[in-house]
Amino acid sequence: MPTANIAGRDIALNDEGFMTEPTQWTEEIGTFLARQIGIDPLTEEHWKVIRFLRSDFDAQGETATLRRVSTVAGIGTKDLYTLFPGKPARKMAYVSGLPKPKGCV
Amino acid sequence: MTTSEGFIAPKFDDDAGRKLAIICSKGTLDMAYPGLIMGNGAVQEGIETHLFYTFWGLDIIRKKTVDKLSLTPVGNTAMRIGSTSLAMPQLLSALPGMSSMASWMMRGKIKGLSVPPVREFLTQIADAGGHLWACRMTVDMMKLTKDDFVDEVEDIINVSEFLDLSRGAQIIFV
Known part of the structure; x- marks a missing residue:
C-alpha cells in the first residue's frame, strides 16, 4: 500500500492514488489533490460539493453518486460536470479523500 | 505551499477519445433501463456517448409514452414470484391488470435503488453531454415528427448518419 507525504503527513493511498483513510483528509489535502488533477483553484461551488460528499459519507458510510449529489444536495448535473469535468463522480470522490462511488447512477 | 513525496495521482484521462453508441430497439420498461444505465455510466466516465432509438425503442423518447412504459409477465419465463425461484404461472400472467401490477412493482424497485x-x-x-437520436425509418413508418419526442432528442437521423457519428465507437445493441 503506497503512502505519500502530503503537507508533512503520511497519507495512505491505493494503487490508483485514491486516499484509503478518509479520516486523514483535511481541506489543505483536498486543495492539493484538486491541483494534481488540474482543478485550481477550488471555488466555493467546489467546496459545497466536497463538504456535502464528506458529510454524506460520514452519515451513509459510502460515497454519494452524482445522482445523489444532484437530488439530495440540489447541485445540478450540468454544474457537476462543469466543476469536475470528464469524470465528475470519480474526481469529486478523489478530491474529497473518499473511495469511488459504488452505485451505478 | 503543500509539499508531497512519493505521490501518484489517478489517471482521469484514460477514456479520452473513447466513444460508445447504444442502439435501443425495445420499448418495454425493463428494456429501457439497460441503455439508460450504461449510457449514463459512460457519460460519467467522460466517454462520448450516443443513444440511438429505433423501432419499439422510440417509445422511450416519445412524449406520449415516456412515462407509460410497461412490462408484461406473459411469455416471460424469467419473471419469478418475489425473490423465490417460482415462475409466475402463465395463466395468471394473462389476467387483466397483471401487466400494470408488474410495471408498478418494477417502478417501485427502480425508485428504491435511487435510479x-x-x-x-x-x-x-x-x-x-450524452446524445439522443431517433431513427429516421421507424419515425417515418410510425408517422411521427421531431415534436413527438422529448426535447432532449437532438435529431432524427438515418443509418448512414448514425454510422458517421458512431465511427470508431463501441456499439451495443439492446
Missing part, C-alpha cells in the same frame, strides 16, 4: 424514472434519466444524460 431516476425514464424521463428524468433522459434529461440527466443529455445534461451531462
Whole structure:
C-alpha cells in the first residue's frame, strides 16, 4: 500500500492514488489533490460539493453518486460536470479523500 | 505551499477519445433501463456517448409514452414470484391488470435503488453531454415528427448518419 507525504503527513493511498483513510483528509489535502488533477483553484461551488460528499459519507458510510449529489444536495448535473469535468463522480470522490462511488447512477 | 513525496495521482484521462453508441430497439420498461444505465455510466466516465432509438425503442423518447412504459409477465419465463425461484404461472400472467401490477412493482424497485424514472434519466444524460437520436425509418413508418419526442432528442437521423457519428465507437445493441 503506497503512502505519500502530503503537507508533512503520511497519507495512505491505493494503487490508483485514491486516499484509503478518509479520516486523514483535511481541506489543505483536498486543495492539493484538486491541483494534481488540474482543478485550481477550488471555488466555493467546489467546496459545497466536497463538504456535502464528506458529510454524506460520514452519515451513509459510502460515497454519494452524482445522482445523489444532484437530488439530495440540489447541485445540478450540468454544474457537476462543469466543476469536475470528464469524470465528475470519480474526481469529486478523489478530491474529497473518499473511495469511488459504488452505485451505478 | 503543500509539499508531497512519493505521490501518484489517478489517471482521469484514460477514456479520452473513447466513444460508445447504444442502439435501443425495445420499448418495454425493463428494456429501457439497460441503455439508460450504461449510457449514463459512460457519460460519467467522460466517454462520448450516443443513444440511438429505433423501432419499439422510440417509445422511450416519445412524449406520449415516456412515462407509460410497461412490462408484461406473459411469455416471460424469467419473471419469478418475489425473490423465490417460482415462475409466475402463465395463466395468471394473462389476467387483466397483471401487466400494470408488474410495471408498478418494477417502478417501485427502480425508485428504491435511487435510479431516476425514464424521463428524468433522459434529461440527466443529455445534461451531462450524452446524445439522443431517433431513427429516421421507424419515425417515418410510425408517422411521427421531431415534436413527438422529448426535447432532449437532438435529431432524427438515418443509418448512414448514425454510422458517421458512431465511427470508431463501441456499439451495443439492446
